[in-house]
Amino acid sequence: MFSQLGLSPTACASLARLGYETPTPIQTEAIPLALTGVDLLARAHTGTGKTAAFGLPMIDRLSRRGSGTGRRTPRGLVLVPTRELAVQVHQALSAYAASTSLRVAAVFGGVAMNGQVQALRRGADIVVATPGRLIDHLQRRTVELSAVDVLTLDEADRMLDMGFLPALRRVVAVLPRRRQTLLFSATMPEAVIRLSVEFTHDAVRVDVSAQQVVAATVTHHVHHVAVERKRDMLTHILTQHGVGQALVFCRTKRGANRVGEDLGRRGVRTDVIHGNKSQGARSRALDDFKAGRVRVLVATDIAARGLDIAHLPLVVNYDLPLVAEDYVHRVGRTGRAGQHGRAVSLVTASEAGLLRQIQQVVAAPLERVAAPIVNATEARRAIEGVPTRSHAAHASRSVRGTSHGNRDQQISAGRRRAGARRPVS
DSSP, rough: GGGGGGHHHHHHHHHHTTTOOOOOHHHHHHHHHTTTTOOOEOOOOTTTSSHHHHHHHHHHHHHHHOOSOOOOHHHHEOSSSSSHHHHHHHHHHHHHHTTSOOEEEOSSSSSSSHHHHHHHHHSSEEEEEEEHHHHHHHHHHHOOOTTOOOHHHHHHHHHHHHHHHHHHHHHHHHHHHEEEEEESSSSSOOHHHHHHHHHOSSSSEEEGGGGGTSOOTTTEEEOOOOOGGGGHHHHHHHTTOOOOEEEEOOOOOHHHOOOHHHHHHHOOOEEEEEEOOOOHHHHHHHHHTTTTTTTTEEEOOOHHHHHOOOOOEEEESOOOOOOOOHHHHTTTTTTTGGGGEEEEEEGGGGGGGHHHHHHOHHHHHHEOOOOOOOOOOHHHHHHHHHOOOHHHHHHHHHHHOHHHHHHHHEEEEEEHHHHOOOOOO
């Protein structure tokens, strides 16, 4: 129970109203420590409840101290790598703080600064920000960080991957030396350890392993395919009965573009997000996907961080990730809130080693599924609603085994089916 973690009765009541009943492993371990004021170095993946793990103790500590009598300036700062994650964290912290007097503001790129400036001028106790846009505000003197008491770095590994280390150093340089720092990361490479040494003081390590965070509601299927058959196999998977929307992961931006263009040519409503896309284009693509106007979203790992998509039935690994733990991030987009989800991986011979690494990280069976024989014509016919050769052969056998009257009915029905060609929506 959250009441046993040291949170205030007000915080526990707010969680109850939001439907939170049982803390996750990362919340159970991190919240009591964070409430004591120590620095943390925590390893936790997307979907583990890490936002609450750092957000709840920050809100609890700041609300107990009150907002003071002077001008309201940020006392809590959360740095995140992407706009999407900034929006998501801002929404979560605003909900957690609804029963307090604390104000939460979001600062990120890709949108005009005026609205953010106004929010900061009205006063914000907690600011959720991307490093680049926060520096813009610092340079314009529209934000004051001299009173920050709690700093959180969320998805620190991704911020380093995206080249934010110089920006992080510029931000931390203007913060008070006496502060609490909570550093959360999905992986713990040497670069993150060095970052922790630089930014924290005697940080306590908290580790929630990947085996704990893959939802039991997700089934994992593996298709061994040749490189040249991947696109046809992807089309086949997307046209299987009952498949709705899907998130398709590619390893590179160029690969994502190619897959997206190929699906578009085949009649599948598709959009693509990656690091070279503008913030506006990424936001529109995500909005269209959430609204159901786009059936398939093709993404790279970095671009997909922070995506919060409810009831996503299928994730496809068109390419396996080079880092096994990124598999956990990918499949964590499906099977949420008790919903059943499916993760399908298209694995070539050269990716066998990556598959073995993933199996070691993921404490769930990866079921090998025999790949059906599918070529471009078969895949295109599947999208258009035309019977494939296997279905046609079955229909032919059925026709030969019927009377002439029934045969005419079969042929007529076949013609009607052939005439009902339409792209997959």
